[in-house]
Amino acid sequence: MKRYFSDLFVGGKSLVDGLVVTLKALCQPMVTVQYPREEIDITPNFRGHIDLVLDPEKNTFRCIACGMCERSCPSECIQIKGKKVEGKKKKTLSLFTLDFTKCSLCGTCVEICPTQALEFSNEYNLAAFSREAFHYDILKRLEERII
């Protein structure tokens, strides 16, 4: 009988202790943000999908269309084409697409690039209604930034 009441007391007290914890939390500043209306700053080190680096000196890409990234990609999501331009000895990049639906963000392409022509973007708000929306034309994205 005595045990029953002591259990009842100890158990009841444990529940009240728990409620005190939540009550204290109620008075503390909020840790969440109202997402679509507010956004948290993301670290510059975040690895989003890849982008071509804009060389500030040449005001264009550094890519030499060697195709190292295309070959090293474990998911085969990069496609590169280069073409001969008159007056230049080497090939110039003419197509750079990324199928982001397949990419697993391992970063192999960025690391293997001999001219450091690739970087990670900081985009994380990614939602769309079609698969094709994630077939990025990376070269076009860079050209938009040049202007």
Add this chain to the structure above:
Amino acid sequence: MRESQFQEPNRFFLNMGPQHPSTHGVLLVVLEMDGEYVLDPQPVLGFIHRMHEKMGESRPCQGFMPNTARMDYVCALPYNHGYVSLIERKAGIEVPKRAEYIRVITSELNRVASHLLWLGAYLLDLGAFTPILYGFDDREHILDILEDVTGSRLTYCYYRFGGVYRDIDDKFVEATRAFIKRLRKRYDIYEKLVTKNIIFIKRAENIGIISPDMAIRYGITGPNLRGSGIAYDIRKNEPYSVYPEFDFEVPVGERGDCLDRYMVRVREMEQSLRIVEQALDTLPDGPVRSKVPKKIKLAPGDCNFAVEAARGELSYYLVGDGTSVPYRLKIRVPSYSNLSCLPELGEGILLPDLVSIMGSLDLVIPEIDR
């Protein structure tokens, strides 16, 4: 169809999952029931099988790195760690000391994050909604710290053969120290909110007792095994990386019930923090990546490497044939063995107790099916 169900009017089959919230993924458990008592729970696997092992055998070993994190997304870094160490052992690649320290620090932080998530999810299974919010609040700090250095929040691909992807900076060290301080202050909250809560104790104490003998029979590892009183931890028993340099304990339980497994994980968090603290104090300078040939040749013969993931022993077994593509890659995941004891453990118990047991086993389904 078994005959038994027609003999007794109360007997029926119940499908728990594959969309049940407390199976934490697409696991189906077919329950033979007698009223509210479970007679025979049989797990059905394979809903999320993605042939990770086959993928490992069909591409050069570098290409498999992102896959490792997708097996156990809750505690991805030890999976990275196991795979890079396996290839390093196979190909004889030296790893700089600083890189090994960074690996240990980030792996242990990931372990704490995993246990915090488990704590919240387990309590959610038992019907307590509040603790997961506190758990996520703390876990968020770890994710932010790891995001800053690894570049991703959940499915990390941070380690590389011969080192790590990016060096840690003062900001990382500072944030980690601040987090350790913060989590130690929060233990009190968890104790009051969960550990001493009478409802939680009644749902976990003396439920799902795994005897040491049974744990060994099923190959159970990790906190589930330690909860049964066997102090087996790969970090101590088969030390890898720089773990022998750190002083930490292996917490064990006594009875092997759900409460013991809970206590082991809570105490393990503190041990992980101790390892991180020591590693930060003695962090050596130097490079974080050694020179590795572009094409790693895997010599003929086999090789094995085991690490302690948050759920138990994770072991990679590789057979090479002289090319850079593994001939065979076998991954031994802890949750698969941990789940295998469920039919014996869940015989003749109440259905709510089965939910409690499955929660306490800390199952990650993509890891079981992989």
